[in-house]
Amino acid sequence: MVVKKEKSHPCHAILAKVKGAIANKMKITMVKKMVLKMITSLYSERLALSRALESNRSIEFASFIYDFNMKKYGLKKVSEQKFTQLVASCIKHNECLRINIFGRFLGLYQPLDNDSLNLYLDCLDYLDKKNNVGMPIPSNDYDEKVFIPIQRALDCAKYIFESKLSVDEYFAFKFQIESQK
Numbered sequence: 794m795v796v797k798k799e800k801s802h803p804c805h806a807i808l809a810k811v812k813g814a815i816a817n818k819m820k821i822t823m824v825k826k827m828v829l830k831m832i833t834s835l836y837s838e839r840l841a842l843s844r845a846l847e848s849n850r851s852i853e854f855a856s857f858i859y860d861f862n863m864k865k866y867g868l869k870k871v872s873e874q875k876f877t878q879l880v881a882s883c884i885k886h887n888e889c890l891r892i893n894i895f896g897r898f899l900g901l902y903q904p905l906d907n908d909s910l911n912l913y914l915d916c917l918d919y920l921d922k923k924n925n926v927g928m929p930i931p932s933n934d935y936d937e938k939v940f941i942p943i944q945r946a947l948d949c950a951k952y953i954f955e956s957k958l959s960v961d962e963y964f965a966f967k968f969q970i971e972s973q974k
Contacts, residue, residue: 804859826935
């Protein structure tokens, strides 16, 4: 009997290599603002891909980013350098919450699954494009923290979790959010 070995995506070897190295000592990292801007761009690209075809939501995030770089740069060596640079930068700047969450979606530390990524992106999309409740709070792609009006956060929670939470659970969640004022 021949057992077929499943081929691993090339991004996994890079992730393992960079995780094994000491990222703070790596000279290939980017400045935090550049990482944050790239994260915003990659989330937007993933959302666009997911909108184009529902089955794209199941693509592992690290594989998506690796493949995105391959399409963007065309050369394997350049693409892998850019991917390595992003991963090392995420490890170096993981004290920033936005970068930490992104790193978790990549599987760098305390990994989050694809369903969590899709939920996160759905919330970002709703907050950004589908909801204009409350006074907008200006932010840039490279801000470490993004602030949103509480009413907008509650509308998003209601929209996303409406069919998943009971009325009591929703009001408990609403109370928790409102206590953050």
